[in-house]
Amino acid sequence: MKKIWILGGGIAGIEAAISLRQNGFDVSIVSNRDFLFIHPISIWIPTREKEFEDVCLSLDELAAVHGFDFIVDEVVGIEASKSSFALKNRGVVSYEYLVIALGGDKLDYEGIKNTTSICARPQDVLTIRDRIDELLLQGGGKIAAGFAGNPIDTNGVRGGPAFEFIFNIHNMLKKKKLRDKFELVFFAPMETPGQKLGEKVAKDFVRFFNKIKITTHFGKQIVGFSKNEILLEDGSKLDADFTMFIPGRCGHAMLKNSDLPLSESGFIKINSYCQAEGFENVFAVGDITSLDGPDWRVQQGHMAEVMARNAAFNIFSIENGSDARRSYLEQMNMICMLDMGDSSSLIYRDSKREFSVPMPLIGHWLKKGWGRYYRLSRLGKMPRIPGA
Ligand SMILES: Cc1cc2nc3c(=O)[nH]c(=O)nc-3n(C[C@H](O)[C@H](O)[C@H](O)COP(=O)(O)OP(=O)(O)OC[C@H]3O[C@@H](n4cnc5c(N)ncnc54)[C@H](O)[C@@H]3O)c2cc1C
Known part of the structure; x- marks a missing residue:
């Protein structure tokens, strides 16, 4: 099986790594920190309901559980036309497939x-x-x-x-x-x-x-x-x-040192299969991408995971000579459990429906529970619930 490089060890990069490993690929991740920061539950650090460590997931542990390689380094450039990227410490690395999941900038x-x-x-x-x-x-x-x-x-x-x-x-x-x-x-x-x-x-x-x-x-x-x-x-x-x-928000600053197609605000332009426009072997997922779709579309952790799974599926299909492809546009929706301190509001939108459900008390604890679920399920200590 081919080796896939993933740039970025956040929600999108890790989901791509897990899915690609499940499809039998050899996977290496580069990230500039040795932990995944579970952003959605970091909202409770300022109120001291969560400690910093509660929000971090060790990339070494994830690598051991899922069998991918992981290195800490800074990505400083990408030359997609030469199928290579540059790392601050290790220099230039060549790839067969690249999945870019470096998040956005402000x-x-x-x-x-x-x-x-x-x-x-x-x-x-x-x-x-x-x-x-x-x-x-x-x-x-x-x-x-x-x-x-x-x-x-x-x-x-x-x-x-x-x-x-x-x-x-x-x-x-x-x-x-x-x-x-x-x-x-x-x-x-x-x-x-x-x-x-x-x-x-x-x-x-x-x-x-x-x-x-x-x-x-x-x-x-x-x-x-x-x-x-x-x-x-x-x-x-x-x-x-x-x-x-x-x-x-805008695209990642490092992308200025790349030959990738960028939107006016610097996000990577992709097709619906998450391929960077013009590059069949380069995929981009999560906050680093310019999303198409309805006005209400948002770059969310949940969409980042949909895109990561689709990218893995599409790479598998290409490698197996199949025409099957998955489009993130067909799965575009918004699921937001907005915490209100002692309750929450569940908000859902897709092309056909739009609703919000107030969830007094239980909603707050459900969101906190999601944080625990995310950690345990990604570490293989409990089964994954489809879509969660
Ligand atoms: C406070 C907060 C609350 C949120 N709440 C929700 C929520 O309730 N629900 C929801 O769905 N979404 C939520 N989101 C959005 C969600 O967290 C993001 O959409 C998601 O984290 C995007 O994942 P990503 O992997 O694309 O980017 P990131 O999570 O930003 O990961 C990028 C990774 O790339 C690494 N990296 C960056 N630059 C380099 C470089 N040059 N070299 C090497 N590595 C690099 C970083 O270290 C990081 O590991 C929230 C976000 C925040 C900040």
Whole structure:
């Protein structure tokens, strides 16, 4: 069987590795860290409901369970026309098939260093936690959370974790009987943030913000940040002791050092079989790709896994001379269990249906349970539930 190189040891890369190994391929993964960071459950680090280690899954352990090779190195370039990529320490490596799963990057804003994002480097979540701890010690303060999209690409937005962050902070303060000592603020440039989750959900959020006394500032472009300030397009400013901000998203910066086809915002252009346009032996999956499909499409962990499994299937088919192919567009849907601190909202969208189901209490614990399920099932300690 041919050897497949996978770049990136996140949710997409690991799913591709597991599926390719199940199909008998020889697999090697390159990642710049030795753990998979389970982003969806990192939302509980700032409220100290999860420790950093709870959110990390050792790539060595995964490699041993599934029988793939794994090296820690930095991918610094890809030359698809020569079927090779470059690593910072090991130099140039040739491949027969390549699966690229390096995730995305974020847009820059003036003064962005005055904010911290829950959607950036894993260690940034610890900075958020420590800053919240300081404010708790201080006995009060003003915490702002917000997100923005990429003005030229509807793929470039991730707002869910911003909602989850502020709802969880609200809930933690309530439990500590300190809610009245803190002012919570939520900001976004859209008139109605959360539209991708559905119109009803977006309206429900506005009602919920009012109910739990989180001040909202919507509909003004964010032009930058200064110390303890969020700067808006009309010259107005919002002040905060701490700002958690998820910038609009774009393609991985390393791709500028590649000959791969990129969208205007730098994501890899792929066909529906997850092949990089123009390269039959290069597949790209997860957050690094430019997704096609309906306006509400989102780059999610769940879609990253669908794409990874499809890529593995399609490589297997090509190798076996079969015409069978799997398209991610046919499986495009959104499944989001949005945590609200002490409950959650299950949101589902596909081409035919759209619904949201409030899940008081049990939903919160179901999402926490998913984290445990993800870890154990990927380590082969419990069976996989199809689609989960
Ligand atoms: C806070 C948060 C909450 C979320 N909640 C949900 C949720 O509830 N449901 C859901 O479906 N999705 C959720 N998501 C989205 C989901 O986590 C992502 O869609 C998913 O992680 C994408 O997986 P990926 O493998 O494409 O990218 P990543 O998870 O970003 O993995 C990329 C990998 O590539 C490695 N890498 C990057 N650059 C290099 C390089 N140059 N060289 C070597 N290695 C490199 C990184 O170390 C990493 O291992 C959430 C995301 C965040 C941040």
